[in-house]
Structure formats: structure tokens, C-alpha cells
Amino acid sequence: MQHYDVVVVGAGPAGIGLATMLAKLPDLDYTLLEGGLIGESLRRWPAQTRFITPSFYSNPFGLADLNAVDALSSPALHCGVEHPSGAQYADYLSFVAQQHNLPIRENCHVQEVASAADGGFILSTEQGELTTRFLVWATGEYQFPELSPFPGASWCQHYAEVENWADFTAPRYSVIGGYESGVDAAINLVQLGRSIRLLARKSSWDPSSPHDPSLSLSPYTRGRLDEAVNTGRLEIVFGADIVEVIANADTGFSIHAADGRQWACEQPPILGTGFISGGGASQIESLWERDHQGQIRLNEVDESTLTPGLFLVGPQVRHDPQIYCFIYKFRQRFSMLATYLAERLEIDAWVLEADNQVWGAFGNQECCEECQC
Numbered sequence: 001m002q003h004y005d006v007v008v009v010g011a012g013p014a015g016i017g018l019a020t021m022l023a024k025l026p027d028l029d030y031t032l033l034e035g036g037l038i039g040e041s042l043r044r045w046p047a048q049t050r051f052i053t054p055s056f057y058s059n060p061f062g063l064a065d066l067n068a069v070d071a072l073s074s075p076a077l078h079c080g081v082e083h084p085s086g087a088q089y090a091d092y093l094s095f096v097a098q099q100h101n102l103p104i105r106e107n108c109h110v111q112e113v114a115s116a117a118d119g120g121f122i123l124s125t126e127q128g129e130l131t132t133r134f135l136v137w138a139t140g141e142y143q144f145p146e147l148s149p150f151p152g153a154s155w156c157q158h159y160a161e162v163e164n165w166a167d168f169t170a171p172r173y174s175v176i177g178g179y180e181s182g183v184d185a186a187i188n189l190v191q192l193g194r195s196i197r198l199l200a201r202k203s204s205w206d207p208s209s210p211h212d213p214s215l216s217l218s219p220y221t222r223g224r225l226d227e228a229v230n231t232g233r234l235e236i237v238f239g240a241d242i243v244e245v246i247a248n249a250d251t252g253f254s255i256h257a258a259d260g261r262q263w264a265c266e267q268p269p270i271l272g273t274g275f276i277s278g279g280g281a282s283q284i285e286s287l288w289e290r291d292h293q294g295q296i297r298l299n300e301v302d303e304s305t306l307t308p309g310l311f312l313v314g315p316q317v318r319h320d321p322q323i324y325c326f327i328y329k330f331r332q333r334f335s336m337l338a339t340y341l342a343e344r345l346e347i348d349a350w351v352l353e354a355d356n357q358v359w360g361a362f363g364n365q366e367c368c369e370e371c372q373c
């Protein structure tokens with residue numbers, strides 16, 4: 001059985017980004033385990049989905065590309081576009097992994113994690129067992145959609161299960177969910193000539209919405225939404241708190257809201273209702289503690305408050321009021337965590353000082369009053 005100082009599970013932006021820091025530490029024995037291919041979740045995005053955060057090659061002027069996972073690379077430069085597709089971004093991640101010679105085992109799904117007698121972890125994987133002193137969980141959320149947000153949701157099709165919106169050939173669809181994925185589904189279908197009813201609890205794009213893009217629609221999506229509305233084929237219904245979907249033998253489906261309104265539709269409704277709380281972290285649920293809102297509790301170095309030696313990176317990290325659900329947010333934790341792991345392993349971490357200066361500056365910044373997020 002092989003033993004490591006650090007094992008990172010997941011080779012998406014979070015796992016690859018953290019590993020670029022680990023790669024700089026001398027004599028660190030570490031590996032990345034990935035259940036699919038590098039960037040597997042991004043490879044599964046619908047063909048039309050694009051990054052909402054823009055990429056721009058600003059690196060020579062000391063501003064890292066907003067979507068970069070290390071300070072030197074740039075998705076804009078690598079992909080040649082401002083808003084990469086999931087597949088383009090996955091190729092960028094593979095490029096970064098190659099540049100840093102990251103030791104990644106692909107097609108190595110981690111099936112079980114157990115505590116080892118010496119305080120580390122035993123991992124059961126598709127490729128056998130291994131042990132590690134520290135475990136970093138970077139399994140994201142995209143592959144863990146919330147498939148039953150209300151009764152009858154099993155009749156619906158979740159955004160995360162869609163390969164290509166062009167496969168939706170009927171003239172009319174209903175989409176449930178008024179944030180990024182629901183609105184993206186509606187926009188893509190309208191662009192393909194379909195008529196869409198978008199059922200949203202509230203507008204996540206009116207001026208009174210919080211300014212944090214983790215809570216309100218991005219400017220990129222707002223611009224595309226305006227274009228979709230202008231076609232006349234997008235109807236938006238606000239205040240729609242959907243509580244049930246019922247399948248009818250004759251008419252198709254009926255969608256029911258808490259206030260008694262209902263809408264009939266011939267095609268299965270499309271769900272843009274999000275992902276299970278904690279996403280991939282729920283695979284090892286018993287190793288985390290949750291707060292009263294169901295968020296995973298982490299200490300100041302993003303370590304599980306229940307299981308010492310287990311760390312979380314990626315979009316599920318929260319330190320109120322900060323929500324780290326975008327790459328430009330959660331990448332700010334990489335150098336802090338890598339430095340902490342080096343200290344615990346008594347490895348000199350001076351090589352990370354420059355990264356700490358680039359990324360660390362804003363990692364724990366409280367929101368300013370002006371931004372009101």
C-alpha cells in the first residue's frame with residue numbers, strides 16, 4: 001500500500017490549482033486522484049455553456065487572469081476566448097497539469113475514506129488502497145445535482161444532465177430556477193428558436209440584488225438575458241415557488257407553485273435548481289460537521305472541524321460572509337493551505353511566499369460597506 005504526505009481528491013480547478021502550489025514544495029510526497037479525466041465536470045457541461053467570469057491576459061501587469069488557477073497561466077491566452085466552454089477550460093487545466101508535472105491518477109474514483117490508526121487516512125479507490133497523512137477534498141458540486149428539490153422532480157430534467165440544448169427540439173419548454181443555470185438554460189433554448197417560460201422565485205438581477213456574483217446574476221448572463229427577452233420568446237414569471245410537478249396522461253405535466261398557481265407544459269420541465277448542499281463533500285458526509293444552515297464547518301485553514309487532517313477546497317468553502325464559489329474566489333485559499341500543510345510536515349515553504357503575496361492578500365478580506373455583498 002502506497003503512503004503519501006498529502007492526497008488531493010479531484011482534478012478540477014480546485015484540485016489542480018492547489019496541486020500547483022504543492023508541486024513547488026521540496027520533497028513533498030503527494031498525488032491527485034481523479035475519478036474521470038482532468039476537468040471531468042467541465043467536460044460534462046452542456047455544449048453551449050460558457051464561463052460567465054471573463055478571461056483576459058493581464059498577467060504581465062500583475063493581474064492574474066480571473067479564471068486562472070495559477071498566477072502565470074491564462075485561460076484567455078490558452079483558449080483564445082474571453083468566455084471559454086467547459087471543454088476548452090478542461091484542456092487549459094490539462095495544460096497547467098502538464099506544465100507543473102502534476103502526479104495525477106485519472107480514472108481513479110475514491111470510493112471510501114477511513115481513518116487510519118496513526119491519525120491519517122486510508123483511501124479505497126478503483127485502483128486499490130493507499131494511505132495519506134493529510135487529505136484534501138476537491139470534488140466540486142457539478143456532478144452532484146439536487147435531483148429532488150420537490151415532489152415530482154423526477155419527471156424533470158436537471159441542467160447538469162444536459163449534454164446539448166440542441167437535443168431539445170420541441171417548440172416550448174418550462175424552466176424552473178431563476179439563477180445562473182436556470183437562466184442559462186432559458187437563454188440557450190431561446191437562441192435555438194424555442195419559446196420558454198422561466199419560473200423564478202425572485203429576480204436575481206434587479207438593482208437591489210446583492211452585488212456579490214455568488215448571490216446575483218453575472219453581468220455576462222444579464223446581457224444575454226436582455227437579448228433573449230427582446231426576441232419575445234421568453235416569458236419570465238416571478239414569485240414562483242415551485243412545490244410539485246405532476247405528470248398527466250393527457251396533457252403532459254403540470255407545475256404547481258406554493259401560492260396555488262399552476263402551469264401546464266407538454267415537455268418535462270427543466271430544473272435549474274442547483275446542487276446538493278456541500279456537493280461532492282457529501283460523499284464523505286460523516287467526516288464533516290454542519291452548521292445550523294447546513295454549511296460545512298471549517299476552521300481558519302479550511303480543515304474539517306470534525307476530522308483533523310481533512311481539508312476542503314473549492315466552491316463549498318464558506319467563511320461568513322464570504323462565499324468562495326467562483327475560481328477567482330476559492331483560488332485565494334490555495335497558497336494559505338499549501339503553506340499550512342508544509343508547516344505541519346516541517347517542509348520549508350519559502351517558495352510559496354510570492355504566491356502568498358499574489359493570492360493571500362484578499363483571501364480573508366471582509367466585504368466593504370460599499371460593496372454590500
Ligand SMILES: Cc1cc2nc3c(=O)[nH]c(=O)nc-3n(C[C@H](O)[C@H](O)[C@H](O)COP(=O)(O)OP(=O)(O)OC[C@H]3O[C@@H](n4cnc5c(N)ncnc54)[C@H](O)[C@@H]3O)c2cc1C
Nearest residue numbers: 010012013014035040041051052053110139140314326327
Ligand atoms: C454551469 C456552471 C457554470 C459555472 N461557471 C463558472 C464561471 O464562469 N466561473 C467560475 O469561476 N466558476 C463557475 N462555476 C463554478 C464552479 O463551481 C467552479 O468553476 C469549478 O468547476 C469548481 O471547481 P472544483 O475543482 O471544485 O470542482 P469540479 O470542477 O467539479 O471538479 C471536481 C473533480 O472531482 C472529481 N471527483 C468527484 N468525486 C470524486 C471521487 N470520489 N474520487 C475521485 N474524483 C472525484 C470529479 O470527477 C471532478 O473532476 C460554474 C459552475 C457551473 C455548474
